[in-house]
Amino acid sequence: MNKRIVMKYHIISALRILLFFGVFGVYAQSHQEHVYLRVNTASLLSGESLYYKIYVLDESNKPSSLSKLAYIELFDGKKNTVTKQKVLVNEGIASGDLFIDKEIASGSYKLIAYTNEALKNTELFQTDLLVVNPYQNNFENWESSSDTTGTSQEIVKKDVVIKSSDLLLLNNHEFGKREKVVVNFDREILKNTSFLEGNYSLSVRKIDAFSKIESIPESKNFKHYLFKDASLDTKQITAEFRGNIISGKLTGDDIANKTITASVPGNPFQFKLATTNENGDFYLVLDNPLPSSTVYLQPLNTTDALVTIDSFYIPKKAIREIKSYDLKLAMQPDIAERAVADQIENAYYDYKRDTLLEVANESVKKFYAPLEKIYYLDDFTRFPTMQETIVEIVKELYFKKKKGKYTLHSRDYENEYSENLFGETLIFIDGIIIRDTDQFFNYDARKIDRIEVVNSGYFYGGKLFNGIASVYTKEGDFILENNDEFPVYKKEMLPLSSTKTYFKPTYKTATSNARIPDYRYQLVWEPIFNLKEKANYSFYTSDVPGLYEITLDGFTSNGDPVSMCTQILVK
Template identity: 35%
Template structure:
């Protein structure tokens, strides 16, 4: 037997060595990620929504990749202040959502930027300049066009020219209100594309400095005095922090840190600090935003814990000198009124929002469960465990009351660490508090009454008490514990596409200026059709198909239709 073992070990060693030698002849090039940003337009009124999409691509091949799993999108004002911020889950290389523009926003130049932790470490971000008008406040003089006699842009020439040259074909050039429009494309393409149909009569023509998706990249200066490196989020969200010794002399390495996101679908994790007291958590579930981080050690009071946020991006100042023709005032007013009416009736045509998959407890499948309503009412929590849950008992250790489990498979639990005690998923290090609670506060008790290996630690079982309304409020009274409101990813959604063949909405006005926004198109061909319905708003509309092919080629197609 010993001889066989030595032969196997020798074979594995030589196989490993051979593999290293064979692979040494090849050089691997690390992937450099780039993020691409698209929006539905570059001109908005407050109260409207900025529709956006991101595509993650290989900076060398320009092909879509799913390397990072999290993208960040921000609305930045001309003072480099972040007004709105979203965290997005990247799926199949893309993400999409929208910002609702608040009604108290100032008129002026803004930027939409997008980045991942990986592109941020390369000091790069995707950027698109936009202009926002707040029609509810006085229009700033600096943005008014001085030549008040100039006329509004006539789109008829553009429409005629695109009718001849465009690869986008429409079923008609002129449509009635609430009529179905069908479009096809005279090309065969695969990749990531957006179909966008928006009214253009009410939009001033802004100076576009760059229409190429792949080159809308800017270099950033990070507000990063501590040289923080943002950890690439290749599997999910990452939250990081560090602990410090209050006295300055206590060891920082190998200290257990617990993260609890309590609630019905709670999340609980344990990690360990490095030599400098740094720690990180990888989160693959996205439920809950109220998180508690705490040092999980006997001498926890000796330490202070803090969470480290990623450094903010300092964008380049917008240089565009925007001058708005005062003759647009009437168009802005009509558009603002239409937008308010649309918002009133939003509930009748709302988008579909998808919730994230619910977390299962980390001990799922190993636990037993007791519902307290199935048993006689007890006066104290201690009595509950004595009379209902004999597998769990309470005794004293080092002058404090602690939970233990009866592990019937071993003679002693000295091999284990303490029992993990949770309330709604929150790690409770001092159980004295809940022993004073009325048992009626709780609905059930889940437990694992044997040694439980979690992360690399072997605990004397697990006990989780669930409250009736998941409303246990943890105490945060020392430096070893901190509560942090986390930025969690926005929920995925599917945008509502009105279909008058199924519902005529006869008594509901349709004042859409945005007729179609389909951000998840992966294939285009002459045999494939796209459909949308016109609204009650007459005028000229621009149809755009924009994106990147699977070979990394940027695509932009345009055409126009008219609604009478």
């Protein structure tokens, strides 16, 4: 490809990005974003998972197209963070699960969900969660009452009035163990295009007094769980319209119009550039998903300035009062029985694995593809040093040594003045930009798998470079050393939580999986429930008798809230 055409292409791409941010910024200012967190339950035992779906909505309850990332955070009774997850938002929807570890103590917790865009409006979605850890036996608020209302004992002793819905139609309301349940939807409501094209979740879960101790937020009342708080400092918050944001500041004497680089190692890796403003502030946008949780930040054209990376924490005063709960002593047998069921299910986890869904990788191509020439070093005579390897194999590269310091250059055969015209060469090892060329030339070339070279002027991030030299090691384990002359700053990013299809067994015959026990309390969790595809839906009961609740919750395509519920009894 002609070099001028390549440079023109990259300049046009940069202009398109600037235009995108300008138009998108105006759009974002006129659209406020809200977060609704739908969970499968509000009371859990240690060793269980909380399943959740995050709706990112505009003012009319329709999916927001702004944020690409959302967060869920669990706080304990003292308002300290217990765990935090980041999920990818696709067309206003995200989902995941939160495992309640056996190290988590019994008590009351607060679940908070948000996007950076919602944070900019000082808004958080907050709901309460009760955790009982039967392995630590440290729950303090037990009532001495022997009342068994709502417990499994009470359900077994008398006939149960099963709640039903005219819109959720079942093949029966009473079922045996491992029996097929068929769910249909009223034909008239399916004629409603807005309902049919809506955005829903489906949950089937065993209910008793413990599971009903705290109500679950629903689509029809989710705004009751949205709280604004002026104590949220939003100055450092940047909406994540394209991906992960890293912001920070250069401090020193010469801080304006300086280039900050971000390297995210991997195969392929990510490399981004940002330019500081007159105050030394910078913003870097990283694509989703990140190939690694570690990001290396380095100033490119200054050595006497320090980099400070912004961080954000939800202040305790922004967290609403956390509820306290009293449990009946009569619930203890139910809790003990459920804890045993959880242990059995966890013991057979290898037979009941959830399916991880692959996330579309926006950065699957190297930023310099397809311009590179690749040298697989095993195809040539091996040399122990980088110097010999460059001289004998990689003809597009050459180096100089002045006052004991190496510099690397690319050789453009079409332009004998390319070195002076285009400045320095971009050097990478395993995706980490190398400023200290001594680390490059001191590396053992026998550990290298391949070298990729772009030997012409390359325009990227507003800067013009004298080509690219990208080295991939065999093990992908290069460690960049920090030094005073070329300081390196690390930023550990919260990894992206996996999206899954959750396990759901099929018992087509009486002997299907007969030797594998089934003690599921959560029979179904479908965070993305598409009525067009699943208007006739089926699942199987487990070996656990009791009352189960089938709940469909979400929004129509017009933004109208939908919450349907019916029940079945398993004997």
